Amino acid sequence: MFNSKDNRQLAADLAELLDAGYLARATTRLETSDPPTIANILEAFPWEKRLQIWQLLTPQTKGAVLIELNEEVQDGLIAESLPENLVKTVSGLDIDDLADLYERLPEKVRAAVLQAMDERRRQRFEAVRRYPDDTAGGLMDVDAVAVRGDATLDTVLRYLRRIRRQQGELPEHMDAIIVVDRASRYIGMLSLSDLVSLEENRTVSEVMRAELSPIPALASAKRVARLFEDYDLLSAPVVDEDNKLIGRITVDDVVDVIREEADRALMSAAGLEEESDIFAPIVTSAKRRAVWLGINLINAFLAAWVIEQFEGSIERLVVLAVLMPIVASMGGIAGTQTLTLVIRGIALDQIGPGNIRRILGKELGVITINALLFAFMIATTMMIWHQDSNLALVFSSALAINLLNGAMAGAVIPFVLYKLGIDPALAGGVVLMATTDALGFFTFLGLATFFLL
């Protein structure tokens, strides 16, 4: 771990070795690197190099690398692999990692993978697959170790040593043992830290922590992430509707959820998908981005249509054309600030029906101060620039109105989109811009037509 202190060094070395055709040396270099580093480098290489490197990996490393890659690169490598190699690659994966990949494997490979499982592994696999990816059930491992409350710590230690002898290993990332009753219902957690430090003759139920409630299998991944964050958990038990223990979630999977969630918020604001590959084929990328450009083009034409209604005014007073983009864009900026705050507040569960009126009131207060401030500044600037007090008045009023409009739209749009079942992080910016552009042009050109012409 951390040996490859410098990703870039490995990337540079590999590029050089591959270009020179030193495949054996490249293989050696890869063997001394760990899967996360290799995955990171694969994503940073274009496709022809990715495939070259992929061919050099052992089946086991391939599996470990595959699960670290983003979905699009995974799909590409799956498509390029022979079915029999793919079976070897994925057969050694942990149940939950395999479940994540499974749906995207070719039919033939899926059948072969299922075939190769023993009965116990297949049962555990089916248990994970029963729940959607983005729920606690989809995130959980099914290899939880559970003990009864009436056992002594000494018995638990002997039990763990026996499992270890028989199976060669304990579940990964085990920081606690789950305590269940006779009917496998969850009753508490025994931390390893307590197990190793308390007197061996005490019973599990005396020392377990019973105040930790289990996570229902259908809780959303987002909710699971929030719970882990708020309560600093390392692992948590997952139960079905009857409170029966069916698995456990470990924090390493939750970290991935948090990162993906954050990534999605960032990328979707620009109409991008977070799971996409920077070296996706050009035509594929172009198609995806064209959708977003198209949606925004409709927006832009809407604004143009508004302007067109005032062609006569612009013809008579061409300075309107010079100033109108300022009104529109400032409304957009003010709106984006409020929009970002509100979307984040909703995501953090801090803005809701209980305080939305207070938030609206505050945003209105903030933007009113700034609207007055900027209207004054702008009016002064205009008096100096164009020496036209009527124009200055119309321009600064329109700007102030569009700042207010932007802030109010930014506060309201996320709620409207939620009601409509649309993700505000994706569509919020577009809808906001449509509002601030069209209303900005309309307000300014309308006021100008009315007062100046």
Add this chain to the structure above:
Amino acid sequence: MFNSKDNRQLAADLAELLDAGYLARATTRLETSDPPTIANILEAFPWEKRLQIWQLLTPQTKGAVLIELNEEVQDGLIAESLPENLVKTVSGLDIDDLADLYERLPEKVRAAVLQAMDERRRQRFEAVRRYPDDTAGGLMDVDAVAVRGDATLDTVLRYLRRIRRQQGELPEHMDAIIVVDRASRYIGMLSLSDLVSLEENRTVSEVMRAELSPIPALASAKRVARLFEDYDLLSAPVVDEDNKLIGRITVDDVVDVIREEADRALMSAAGLEEESDIFAPIVTSAKRRAVWLGINLINAFLAAWVIEQFEGSIERLVVLAVLMPIVASMGGIAGTQTLTLVIRGIALDQIGPGNIRRILGKELGVITINALLFAFMIATTMMIWHQDSNLALVFSSALAINLLNGAMAGAVIPFVLYKLGIDPALAGGVVLMATTDALGFFTFLGLATFFLL
């Protein structure tokens, strides 16, 4: 934990109880709630309610709640608390939590808190404070349990039981014990999972994992987060320049780093600070946002200045004013997509000098396809709308050029800003918009003046 399944229910109950003046019942309600939930609710309440609730909390709960709050709300509550109460509130905090808060406490409180520490606690506190907040040293706990490699597992177990008896507890979130040599230099990790499941007569050095390298105290928090993510760590040892063990980082602190980092990226794109309070005083918020509006106003005036140079052209052909915002905004959209991808790629260490030319090449390819596609669509639309083939040609060419301009600016700007030491997540969007607006108007109006008039 998780008892308060519904934050909103608690918020609603508290609001009702406080409004009705039932302080005793509100206190009881708070006593059955856990600190993260209370913190969450405090952030969602306006100031007068926050203070009311704060007064009802016990000093110990106050401490636990305080560390969960965002910095701005923390500062507000610190300012509202009497020094003697504040000392009580923070004295019980864990070393690393206290270190985070320390600088922001009033001088008097700091002195009293230091005074109240015993020698051992003060030494550990100074050790954490030696390192900046955003480094491994700033994130670490100093209460790591360390053993020697020649001890047997049995000895380790007895040692842990003795610490537990003497100190009443072991360090929080302990999943592994750190193995050191005589000079306290790090040599490996012994997982509790191995400790409880392997034969007691084996020695630590036989069963420890030596391949895990420790984290240098000065490694950045961001790098620490990436290591935890990539290697699915629950905890990691921190060492000084001489490889001496000085503490350990646990994943719960890393989760906070990841969340803050993601938050910062999202908020700074709108010129907002992630640590800010949704109920900050209106004037404070207005001032902060005015800075961003002001920067963008300069941008907008720059674009207006470009348009002004072509007033004569617009006067003669007013349709130019109708169409010019479309050219400018579409360039901005195309640019934002590339900008977002590149900033993220750099943050993930996947875009660097080694492949930037490939990335530029790909982005150029993608945008060329879309530029051609949209130029064609637009030209067709214009022929239908205005029946003017020259106008259609000029408009679609300008649009295509500004799409290319946007994508190239989006790819290059982050690198330029990094060189200048400016955070691209904060300034990238503004610089991009300045480019695509000014160049968009210039290209379209310039081409129109040359070819149409």
